[in-house]
Amino acid sequence: MEDRYPFQEVEKKWQSTWEEEDTFRVINDENKKKYYVLEMFPYPSGKLHMGHVRNYSIGDVIARFKKMRGFNVIHPMGWDSFGLPAENAAIKHQIHPQKWTWSNIDNMREQLKELGLSYDWKREVATCHPGYYKWTQYMFLKFLEKGLAYRKKSPVNWCPECQTVLANEQVIDGQCWRCDSQVVKKDLEQWFFKITDYADELLKDLDLLDGWPERVRTMQENWIGRSTGAEVDFSIEGQEEKVTVFTTRPDTLYGVTYMVLAPEHPLVAKLVKGTEREQEVFSFVKKMRNQTELDRVSTEVEKTGIPLGVNVINPLTGDKVPVWIANYVLMDYGTGAVMAVPTHDQRDFEFAKKYSLDLKVVIQPEGETLIPGEMTQAYTQPGIMADSAHFNGMMNTDAISAIANYLEEQGFGRKTVNYRLRDWLVSRQRYWGAPIPVIYCDECGIVPVPEEQLPVKLPEDVAFKAGGASPLTTSDSFMQTICPKCGKPARRETDTMDTFICSSWYFMRYTDPRNEEEAFAKEKVNYWMPVDQYIGGIEHAILHLLYARFFTKVLRDAGLADVDEPFKQLLTQGMVIKDGSKMSKSKGNVVSPDDIINAYGADTARLFILFAAPPERDLEWSDQGVEGSYRFLNRVWRLVKGQTEALKAVDGQVELSKLDKKDKALYRLIHEVVKRVTEDIEERMNFNTAISAIMELVNGLNANLEGDILVRKEGIEKLLVLLAPFAPHITEDLWHNMGHADSIHNQVWPTWSLEALKKDEMTVVVQVNGKVRDKIVVSVETDKVELEKLALDSEKIQGFIKDKQIVKVIAIPKKLVNIVVK
Numbered sequence: 001m002e003d004r005y006p007f008q009e010v011e012k013k014w015q016s017t018w019e020e021e022d023t024f025r026v027i028n029d030e031n032k033k034k035y036y037v038l039e040m041f042p043y044p045s046g047k048l049h050m051g052h053v054r055n056y057s058i059g060d061v062i063a064r065f066k067k068m069r070g071f072n073v074i075h076p077m078g079w080d081s082f083g084l085p086a087e088n089a090a091i092k093h094q095i096h097p098q099k100w101t102w103s104n105i106d107n108m109r110e111q112l113k114e115l116g117l118s119y120d121w122k123r124e125v126a127t128c129h130p131g132y133y134k135w136t137q138y139m140f141l142k143f144l145e146k147g148l149a150y151r152k153k154s155p156v157n158w159c160p161e162c163q164t165v166l167a168n169e170q171v172i173d174g175q176c177w178r179c180d181s182q183v184v185k186k187d188l189e190q191w192f193f194k195i196t197d198y199a200d201e202l203l204k205d206l207d208l209l210d211g212w213p214e215r216v217r218t219m220q221e222n223w224i225g226r227s228t229g230a231e232v233d234f235s236i237e238g239q240e241e242k243v244t245v246f247t248t249r250p251d252t253l254y255g256v257t258y259m260v261l262a263p264e265h266p267l268v269a270k271l272v273k274g275t276e277r278e279q280e281v282f283s284f285v286k287k288m289r290n291q292t293e294l295d296r297v298s299t300e301v302e303k304t305g306i307p308l309g310v311n312v313i314n315p316l317t318g319d320k321v322p323v324w325i326a327n328y329v330l331m332d333y334g335t336g337a338v339m340a341v342p343t344h345d346q347r348d349f350e351f352a353k354k355y356s357l358d359l360k361v362v363i364q365p366e367g368e369t370l371i372p373g374e375m376t377q378a379y380t381q382p383g384i385m386a387d388s389a390h391f392n393g394m395m396n397t398d399a400i401s402a403i404a405n406y407l408e409e410q411g412f413g414r415k416t417v418n419y420r421l422r423d424w425l426v427s428r429q430r431y432w433g434a435p436i437p438v439i440y441c442d443e444c445g446i447v448p449v450p451e452e453q454l455p456v457k458l459p460e461d462v463a464f465k466a467g468g469a470s471p472l473t474t475s476d477s478f479m480q481t482i483c484p485k486c487g488k489p490a491r492r493e494t495d496t497m498d499t500f501i502c503s504s505w506y507f508m509r510y511t512d513p514r515n516e517e518e519a520f521a522k523e524k525v526n527y528w529m530p531v532d533q534y535i536g537g538i539e540h541a542i543l544h545l546l547y548a549r550f551f552t553k554v555l556r557d558a559g560l561a562d563v564d565e566p567f568k569q570l571l572t573q574g575m576v577i578k579d580g581s582k583m584s585k586s587k588g589n590v591v592s593p594d595d596i597i598n599a600y601g602a603d604t605a606r607l608f609i610l611f612a613a614p615p616e617r618d619l620e621w622s623d624q625g626v627e628g629s630y631r632f633l634n635r636v637w638r639l640v641k642g643q644t645e646a647l648k649a650v651d652g653q654v655e656l657s658k659l660d661k662k663d664k665a666l667y668r669l670i671h672e673v674v675k676r677v678t679e680d681i682e683e684r685m686n687f688n689t690a691i692s693a694i695m696e697l698v699n700g701l702n703a704n705l706e707g708d709i710l711v712r713k714e715g716i717e718k719l720l721v722l723l724a725p726f727a728p729h730i731t732e733d734l735w736h737n738m739g740h741a742d743s744i745h746n747q748v749w750p751t752w753s754l755e756a757l758k759k760d761e762m763t764v765v766v767q768v769n770g771k772v773r774d775k776i777v778v779s780v781e782t783d784k785v786e787l788e789k790l791a792l793d794s795e796k797i798q799g800f801i802k803d804k805q806i807v808k809v810i811a812i813p814k815k816l817v818n819i820v821v822k
Contacts, residue, residue: 005637007601011729015113023743024118026074028527035071036528037063038507040536040544041078044104044126045085048111050576050583050609050621051537053593057606058573058615058687059535060117064725065681067118068749074528075118076510078125079105082133082499084162084178087432087471090464097432098458101128111593115602116728118745123513127502132509133434134455135519136502139551140437141448142558148194149426151446155264155289155331156425158186163469164429165190167498170543185264185289191436191495193424195550199224200417202549211569213616216541223542225420230404232339232413234259234312236271237320243267243312246334246418250403251396252341254388255362256314257352258322260305262329262336263288268308271323277309281325288327296327303328303351315412316389316403326351334418342378343370349378362388363396424547426498431462431471433496441483441490450484456492470494503544504551507531507566525561534567541572571685574618576609583621591621603727604630610687610726632695633730636723639702640716640734647713648739654710656755663708664760666700670715671756673697677722678749687726694722718750766791767818768800784811791817 018024039059042052056077063075079101086097093100105126112119125132143149157166161181165188170177195202203224206217229248236243243259261268263285272278284306288296305326312321321339328347329338342352343361352359359372363383370379385394391403407413427436435456437449449456459478462471472478472494483490505519511528512520536544545567552566575582578589596605608629613619659667673693680690701715717738724731724744735744759780764787766774774796778787788811791797797819804821811817 003634003638005601005634005730007603007633007729010733011114011116011602014729014732015116018116018118018743019113019121021743022122023745024075024120025122026072026120028524029072030527032070032072034528035063035066035073035533036507036531037066037073037075037533038510038531038535039077040534040540041080041503041506042108043083043085044079044081044101044108046104046107048108048593050591050593053115053605054576054609054615054619055535055537055573056112056115056117057609058571058685059533060115060606060728061610061681061687061725062533062535062685063118064728064745065749067745068721068725068747069682070748074123074510075120076123076125076513077112077117077119077121078123078506078510079108079127080499080503080506081105081126081128082433082496082502084164084430084432087430087464090432094464096460097464098128098460101126101432114597115593115606118728123510125506125509125513127434127499127506128432130455130457131516132506133502135509136434136497136505137437137449137454137456138451138519139505139555140434140497140501141451141454143193143554144438144448146554146558148197148554149191150194151189151191153187153189155185156188156190157183158188159183162430165425165427167425167500167543188427190425190427191438193426193550195424195547196419196421198550198553199226199419199421201553202421202546205549205565208565209567209570212567213570213572216538216545216570216572219541220546223421223546227418227420229416229418230407230413231335231416232407233315234321234339235315236323237311237313241267241270243323243337244335244413245337245339246416247339249341249344249400250407251385251388251391251399252344252362253314253316253339253403253407254391255341255343255360256317256319256321256339257342257358257360258324258340259312260324260326260329260338260340260351261308262331263325263327264331265325265336268325271308271310275309277306280306281308284325288325291327296330301327303347303354305351305355315407315410322357324355332422333420343372343375344378344380346378346380349375360387362386424498424550426501427495428498429470429494430496431458431464433499434502435472435478436493436495436497438493439481439483439490440493441486441488443488444483444485444490447483447485447490453484470496472496500543500547501551504547505555507534507548508552508555508561519560522559522561526563529561529563530565531567533569533571535571535573537575538572545570571615573615574613576619576621578621580620596626600626600630601633601729603633603730607633607691607727611691612688614686614688632698633727635698635702636719636727637730637734639698640720641737643705643712643716644734644737646709647716650709650713652710654708654714659708659711661760662704663711666704666707666715667711667756668759669697669700670711670718671752674718674722674750674752675757678752681725690722691726694719694726697722720744721747721750762814764791764814765816766794766797767816768797769820770818773797773800780814782813784813787811787813787817791819 037059039055063073067073081101086101089100090097157171159176159181161179171183203226227248230250231244231246233242233244272281305324308323310323314321340348342348342359361370361372364386365383382397385391385396385399391399404415437456439447441447459475461475463474464471479491481490481492508520508525512524548566555561583590608626612625676693677690680686697719720731720735732744761777762780763775764778765772774794788809801821807820809819
């Protein structure tokens with residue numbers, strides 16, 4: 001018998017067998033209930049890291065478990081393979097992004113196979129493959145057809161290092177999400193998706209996602225940022241134009257003393273054109289454009305502004321209100337114009353004090369009178385309306401809707417809903433992405449590429465160099481084309497799509513990955529979708545998850561699928577950390593999966609990473625923990641190998657009534673562990689406690705090596721099946737050694753017997769005057785009279801009640817005995 005688990009030989013053998021026999025191949029089967037397990041697909045950087053190992057091991061346990069529970073399980077893998085790193089590698093190493101990417105994919109695919117993951121590789125997709133991005137382009141055309149894609153010139157977030165535009169969601173603390181460079185504003189013609197058309201549904205349907213972490217739902221709710229209020233029109237003194245503001249506080253309208261426009265507001269240039277303030281205003285606007293939005297709205301940054309020298313008219317009072325521009329008002333929120341009420345908004349109060357602007361109180365606290373000149377801060381609590389015409393005396397909370405209604409009646413404004421969410425900017429000035437399928441013709445304008453001409457392929461005759469315009473602009477063969485409408489010379493769009501578009505529908509392509517006639521057959525996507533369990537990092541809470549939800553709803557409305565939400569359950573796994581911080585090359589604390597697999601095997605790597613912490617918690621790397629997992633697998637190996645021949649020779653069912661006390665206890669433990677492991681995986685996804693229970697079973701089996709052979713055989717076989725989702729190679733090998741022909745991963749998940757769980761004996765606490773003085777083991781059938789007698793006969797209890805008067809004895813069968821003495 002081999003003493004040690006020969007992981008290198010065993011793991012390679014079974015990985016080859018599974019691949020040859022297509023063990024994890026899955027097809028549509030309307031007669032079986034489906035289960036879709038999906039981990040977020042990786043960017044092919046070239047090497048897996050421990051975060052990948054954790055993510056994919058979690059998904060693999062769920063996939064294998066659900067398959068054994070009788071589900072038709074789809075568990076696919078692919079590559080989010082467009083993106084800037086490939087382009088940067090092309091510049092740095094003078095290698096084409098395509099060659100770099102596919103080489104990385106080949107390497108990472110082999111690493112994933114070495115982990116023994118149960119992927120159906122026949123469903124593999126890569127977003128950079130023309131067979132995939134053809135359908136990404138098709139979807140762009142669908143968005144365009146439905147009025148959900150449009151082009152406009154606008155100030156955009158520009159990363160000077162990446163030389164490309166960023167969506168608002170990709171600017172984090174004023175920096176590029178990818179390279180941490182400071183982001184600046186730049187005016188460009190860009191393509192946008194109208195995600196705001198779906199803002200209400202995206203918000204409302206968060207209620208359907210009770211399988212998502214509350215934290216993620218809250219993050220999306222805050223990002224969408226729904227505000228109910230009113231739009232109010234202020235006429236500009238001496239002009240026909242109006243300025244419209246959005247406010248959630250119509251009750252403060254009578255207290256407006258100045259108005260602030262965003263420096264980028266289109267009216268600013270008109271209002272100061274030809275005036276003495278024109279140059280000063282333009283200088284201020286230029287300065288503001290180079291500040292990040294985060295800095296401009298930060299409470300720590302001083303609020304600055306300048307007057308434009310014009311007034312607007314308050315529609316409710318007729319008062320002239322001076323117009324300013326200031327750093328704290330953004331064009332991206334509301335209408336880009338803010339009515340300022342210094343007495344009832346702290347930011348407005350500080351600005352008014354700084355620039356000696358008027359103050360007017362329109363909400364008074366009950367029983368008090370605020371005097372504007374004596375106020376040291378804004379009054380923002382509920383109160384009584386004052387100096388507000390016929391609304392005087394009302395509670396301001398009631399006046400909010402009353403004044404909003406009045407505005408509508410008088411034609412001064414309208415009730416409305418505003419969102420923090422902005423349309424999704426999808427243009428990127430890079431090469432390695434899906435080309436936007438649009439042609440520009442001098443005669444016909446913007447012309448969609450006909451569907452039969454898709455995919456618009458990326459050209460290879462491009463020049464890659466640091467900085468500058470998109471490499472696509474260097475390819476005449478790509479840029480110069482013929483207008484499909486009029487047949488005259490035209491040019492192609494040289495922007496590519498944001499890579500988040502590619503990852504917003506990949507989960508649907510997995511359901512029908514080789515379909516060349518459509519993105520996916522409707523009957524197939526309807527069978528598999530939604531994803532039952534999605535697994536990935538919390539960092540995707542807004543970007544990817546919001547975009548994927550939006551895409552799913554658009555494709556539903558286009559008649560391509562009948563699903564409202566893409567992901568039913570969401571697990572956001574914690575990070576893998578070492579020495580107190582996230583693994584990174586710069587910190588020198590990276591542990592390579594290859595090194596662990598070479599030294600201990602894939603089963604050990606998987607077992608450790610699943611045992612060390614619950615999946616949603618951060619995991620602290622431990623070399624000792626890895627060693628411990630390896631030692632445990634060797635204990636399993638020796639336990640099973642040492643009994644294999646004897647166990648193979650017997651057959652039959654355990655007869656519970658004929659077992660002695662020790663065998664009965666082991667049989668109970670076997671069924672207790674089956675129950676615990678099943679519930680830990682199915683109900684809580686507490687893999688660490690499931691593995692702990694399996695370890696208890698191994699201890700129990702080792703402690704009874706001479707016991708009833710049928711009990712031991714049942715225990716060993718159940719042990720292997722319970723351990724199989726966590727350590728698939730060692731269990732497969734031991735299972736076949738036990739004489740089984742079919743794969744362990746095709747077995748039915750074990751059940752537990754309620755009869756086996758019943759205990760013959762139990763421990764009962766014995767108290768004297770309410771204090772625990774002894775514990776006695778009694779039959780579960782012991783009645784009240786017998787329980788009282790056994791407690792009083794206890795030697796320990798005799799020591800506490802000797803020479804004392806027993807007042808009463810309270811005996812509760814199966815719980816406790818309390819003896820009251822004096």
